[in-house]
Amino acid sequence: MKALVLFSGGVxxxxxxxxxxxxxxxxxVTALSVFYGQKHKKEMEAAKQIAVYYQxxxxxxxxxxxxxxxxxxxxxxxxxxxxxxxxxSQIADAEGKPVSTYVPFRNGLFLxxxxxxxxxxxxxxxxxxxxxDDAAGAAYPDCSKEFYQAMNQAVLEGSEGQIxxxxxxIEWTKAEVVRKGLEINVPFKMTWSCYLGGEKPCGICGxxxxxxxxxxxxxxxxx
Amino acid sequence: MKALVLFSGGVxxxxxxxxxxxxxxxxxVTALSVFYGQKHKKEMEAAKQIAVYYQxxxxxxxxxxxxxxxxxxxxxxxxxxxxxxxxxSQIADAEGKPVSTYVPFRNGLFLxxxxxxxxxxxxxxxxxxxxxDDAAGAAYPDCSKEFYQAMNQAVLEGSEGQIxxxxxxIEWTKAEVVRKGLEINVPFKMTWSCYLGGEKPCGICGxxxxxxxxxxxxxxxxx
Numbered sequence: 436m437k438a439l440v441l442f443s444g445g446v447x448x449x450x451x452x453x454x455x456x457x458x459x460x461x462x463x464v465t466a467l468s469v470f471y472g473q474k475h476k477k478e479m480e481a482a483k484q485i486a487v488y489y490q491x492x493x494x495x496x497x498x499x500x501x502x503x504x505x506x507x508x509x510x511x512x513x514x515x516x517x518x519x520x521x522x523x524s525q526i527a528d529a530e531g532k533p534v535s536t537y538v539p540f541r542n543g544l545f546l547x548x549x550x551x552x553x554x555x556x557x558x559x560x561x562x563x564x565x566x567x568d569d570a571a572g573a574a575y576p577d578c579s580k581e582f583y584q585a586m587n588q589a590v591l592e593g594s595e596g597q598i599x600x601x602x603x604x605i606e607w608t609k610a611e612v613v614r615k616g617l618e619i620n621v622p623f624k625m626t627w628s629c630y631l632g633g634e635k636p637c638g639i640c641g642x643x644x645x646x647x648x649x650x651x652x653x654x655x656x657x658x
Numbered sequence: 659m660k661a662l663v664l665f666s667g668g669v670x671x672x673x674x675x676x677x678x679x680x681x682x683x684x685x686x687v688t689a690l691s692v693f694y695g696q697k698h699k700k701e702m703e704a705a706k707q708i709a710v711y712y713q714x715x716x717x718x719x720x721x722x723x724x725x726x727x728x729x730x731x732x733x734x735x736x737x738x739x740x741x742x743x744x745x746x747s748q749i750a751d752a753e754g755k756p757v758s759t760y761v762p763f764r765n766g767l768f769l770x771x772x773x774x775x776x777x778x779x780x781x782x783x784x785x786x787x788x789x790x791d792d793a794a795g796a797a798y799p800d801c802s803k804e805f806y807q808a809m810n811q812a813v814l815e816g817s818e819g820q821i822x823x824x825x826x827x828i829e830w831t832k833a834e835v836v837r838k839g840l841e842i843n844v845p846f847k848m849t850w851s852c853y854l855g856g857e858k859p860c861g862i863c864g865x866x867x868x869x870x871x872x873x874x875x876x877x878x879x880x881x
Contacts (some may be wrong), residue, residue, distance in 0.1 A: 501719065501771055504778035533818055540770060543816045547763060547770035548724055554762035555727035577816035581773035585815050588808035593766045593800035595756055 438601075439553040440562040441545055442466035442493075444482030445628050446646060447564035447604060448633050454603060455562045456489055457619055465492040467552060471538060472510045474517070475632020485625050496548060498635050508535040509630060522641045526572035527604035530595035534574045536630065536641065542577035543586060546600060550590045553598050561590070563583045566604040566612055568645065607644055610652035618651060662776040663785040663826075664768055665689035665716075668851050669704030669785035669869060670827060673839035677826060678785045678794050678841055679712055688715045689773060692768050693731045694761060695722035697740070698855020708848050719771060731758040740853045745864045750796035757797045759853065759864065765800035766809060769823060773813045776821050784813070789827040789835055791868065817874060827831035832868055840876065 438455045442448045455464050466489075468482040479495070486493035508515035515535055518525050525534045542565065549561045569578035576582060587600040604612050616623060628646045629636035636643050650657045661678045665671045678687050689712075692703040702718070711714035731738035738758055741748050748757045756820050765788065772784045792801035799805060810823040827835050839846060851869045853860035873880045 496724065501774050502778065504775060506778075531818075540773040540813065540816050540821075543812055544767075544770040544774050548766040550763040551724050551761075551767050552727060555725065555729075573818050577819040577866075580817060581810060582815035585808055585811035587767060589805060589812045590763065592802060592805035592808050593763050595754075595796050595799040598763075 436560070437463045437465070437556070437558040438560045438562055439465050439467055439505060439549050439556070439558045441483055441549055441564070442468050442481070442486070443617075444468065444478040444485060444626060445564075445642075446616065446623060446626050446649070447609070447612050449485055449626050450612050450619075450621050451562050451603065452485070452489065452491070452565035453616065453619045453621045456491065458619060461489060461491050462570050465556060465558065467496065467549055468639055469495045469498055469548065471541065472634075474509065474511045474630070477627045477629070477632050481625055481627035485622060488622055494552065496552075498544065498548070498556055501544065502538060502541075505539050507538045508562065509538055517640050519639045520641070521644045522568075522571070522574055524642060526574050529572075529574070531573055533576055534586070534641075537575055537577075540577060542575075542582070546586055546590065550594060550598055554594055558598060561598065561600050563600065563602055563603055564612070565602050566607050568609045602637045608652075609649040613649045613653050623657075659783070660688070660779070660781040661783050661785055662688050662690055662772050662779070662781040664772055665691050665705055665709070667691065667701040667703070667708060667849060668787075668865075669839065669846060669849050669872070670789055670832070670835050672676050672708055672846070672849050673835050673842075673844050674785050674787035674826065675708070675712065675714070676839065676842045676844045679714065684712060688717060688779060688781065689718065690717045690772055692719045692721055692771065694764065695725050697732065697733065697734045697853075700850045700852070704848055704850035708784050708837050708845060711833075711845055711848060717775065718800075721767065721771070724767065725761060725764075728762050730761045732761055740863050742862045743864070744867045745791075745794070745797055748864060749797050752797070754796055755809070756799055757864075760798055760800075763800060765798075765805070769809055769813065773817060773821055777817055781821060784821065784823050786823065786825055787827055787835070789832055791832045795812045810814050831875075832872040836872045836876050840878075846880075856867075
């Protein structure tokens with residue numbers, strides 16, 4: 436059994452990578468990181484270092500051109516700033532639509548790319564770290580359980596059952612993901628979450644706030 | 659209403675493009691052609707000329723790197739030759755698995771890319787020209803109705819219902835696609851189907867045979 440793990444270098448996907456390595460062994464695991472035109476490359480740098488730490492094969496893919504027409508706030512060519520509010524406020528402002536940091540169908544594109552590459556490399560399963568908090572209030576619809584189930588069906592049908600998806604955190608909160616990561620000694624110190632690319636995390640963007648809260652719920656300061 | 663059409667420059671997708679233009683008007687239609695590392699660029703050249711003929715916006719995307727690990731017979735780096743048998747023989751040889759010209763999850767990847775681009779450009783629908791004959795016997799599982807339905811659900815869920823798929827030929831034979839194309843004056847002379855990149859179509863690869871048969875069923879020689 437071989438697994439391909441979608442791996443951004445953040446808390447969730449690094450925990451996902453750690454779980455896949457625990458289950459399959461590091462020689463049966465390949466990590467796939469996708470650059471899509473973010474305002475910074477801190478995540479990608481973190482991903483490279485973590486892959487070295489875990490001693491897993493690490494593939495990198497550049498899909499920036501696909502998002503050249505999008506004005507999503509995460510993208511370097513966008514004229515929108517990264518919001519400084521927490522997700523709850525952003526979700527309320529978005530009125531049932533995705534938030535301004537939603538990258539159009541990003542996870543669908545990443546999973547389809549992973550399916551193509553995974554099939555070519557003889558993998559049986561694709562892991563990805565979407566969790567319940569990211570899907571809340573339609574903030575990121577491509578993190579929802581409904582999306583995961585439909586996409587898994589599409590991957591199964593389109594590959595004649597040769598490869599499938601596995602989203603172990605789809606019903607978990609981010610705090611539960613962190614708890615699992617702590618249990619299996621995920622090197623959280625090496626991960627990067629912040630949407631901005633400063634020397635240190637900004638502490639006020641949605642993802643910084645979520646990360647801090649998830650660690651706090653586990654009774655510890657972010658490590 | 660705006661439509662994005664997956665457009666290879668072959669018979670099926672050109673008919674699909676013609677239908678979308680009939681329905682939405684050419685100013686509301688964008689054609690998207692994807693190069694994925696084929697052994698030749700004849701399709702892409704045909705696609706460019708047909709887009710000029712129809713006067714539609716034409717986007718081109720290069721996803722060759724995603725398939726660098728695949729040994730599919732259509733790809734330039736593959737050591738497999740294009741089969742010279744008809745699809746029925748190939749399907750029998752494949753014993754319930756996809757044929758050697760199946761590009762791993764290609765249509766899933768193309769549709770996911772189209773969803774990302776279509777959302778960025780404010781499109782409501784993605785057209786693609788998969789038909790029943792291509793799905794027969796699991797030859798190309800990413801042309802099946804089951805795949806289409808699951809992928810449409812994934813696109814709907816992952817975009818919060820902002821964009822959907824439309825596969826008008828999903829229950830049609832290729833002969834029925836050609837009949838429709840003839841009705842709406844699709845410029846079939848400009849299309850390219852052959853898997854090889856010679857000056858003229860080879861006449862013996864699976865897709866050449868299928869094309870000739872589809873025209874013959876309509877009582878005419880290929881035009």
